[in-house]
Amino acid sequence: MIKDDFSLLDRLAEASAEAILPHFRRLSGVENKADDGFDPVTQADKAAEAALRAILASERPDDGILGEEFQNHAGSSGRTWIIDPIDGTRGFMIGLPVWGVLVALADASGPVLGMMSQPYVGERFLASPDGAFHVDRAGRRTPLATRPCASLDAAILTTTSPDGFTPEVIPRFAALARRCRMVRYGTDCYAYALLAAGHVDVVVEMGLKPFDIAPFVPIVEAAGGAITDFAGERIGPTLPHTFNGEAVAVGDASLLPAVLEVLNG
Template identity: 40%
Template sequence: MMHDLITFAQRLADAARLETLPRWVNGAAADDKGGGEFDPVTDADREAERVMRGLIETEYPEHGISGEEFPDRPTRGRYSWSLDPVDGTRSFICGLPTWVTLIALLDEGEPVLGIIDAPCLDERYVGFPGGSLFRGRGNEAELRGSGCSSLKQARLSTTDPYLFRGAEADAFERIRERVRTTRYGHDGYGYARLAAGSLDLVIEAGLKPHDYNALIPVVRTAGGAIGDWKGGADFSEGKVIAAATRALYEAALEAMRV
């Protein structure tokens, strides 16, 4: 059963690529969802989610669906899908290549299968029960994190430091001052590169379920740790720390608590 679901999840990613990649190449106009700060959405977001939903409804009509662009469909069983057709829409509309499609399968509400797909880079990162997979540019390999356990040696990423406010910003700054180097602007792709071993630590706030569900299996099956800012696994506040090792996760927590 899980093998079939892994294969199907990759079909979803393939179908989304057919909608997103041509629109990225040709340039896609963005609408503002509103609500204050600029929150862009494009036809690529809408149409990629629409085609993925259509496949799920046809192949697995009993499965639930939760996506960024359309209303949720409740599950009639144990499985549901979490879809973020373009994670990094700001990068997408700026013609930058590191936006990704996030696909997760949840079993009784727990993410068990995750895909981070980077169409522009022809890279796909998959985490599933008992294994992981990197597929890109004709190569396949198991995902494996760097094994870094020291803040002093860590390569840190966050999408935008200005998304942190007040005490959150102070906590992030304490980490930034301790790490080896910091890179910005990668959205879900940062977690993919953590799973592949070229980043060691990603810290973010303000995430929604469709932003983090797919990341959890990918990071964990690559040997990493991912949790909230309190040391647990309650992501409901949208605060996420992903680290190459549990030791690095704990070191980050300690520094942020000071």
């Protein structure tokens, strides 16, 4: 069944691409979902999630669906598809290609399959029990592997924005950034994908929802990394039901204690 589910990811990627790409850099409008602040959603988000849900309803009618834009479907199989049609909508709005289509399949043990698809760039990052892989525009598949990095002073750190941290964590993240070789912002979902590919060493974020992180649990872990909350607890087993919004991903697991020590003051 998992093999068939993994093959289904290709259909989901293609359908979401067809729904999204006509709108990229051609947006006609943006809605704000937030009562306070700004939480954008575009017609591309809605069209892509509708396309994903239509395929899942047809091919996996007994599975649950947890998505960002529409009502959840409980299902009866004990399995849940977790989808974010466009992770990085703010970047999408201004034409930056750092957004991605996120899909995960979770069972009682947590996410077992994961995909980030970037149709404009033409690449996918995938994970199954057989490993983690990068697929390019030509369909060439290569294994993903994190890189060794045992010390903070050699590490490249990323986050989407420090604005996502609570007031007490902001100075701790700043301290972590000073300890690292370099810090980059605005990476959205690409940060985790690039960590799995061996280009980034640490990702730290707060305020996430299950659909923001679920695919990257199997992708990062199958590539050789680790992904936990700020207490060092593995995220995977609690998804999608319980999640506090914190994520710390490291390509080299030996780096995790040093990162957590700084983040926890």
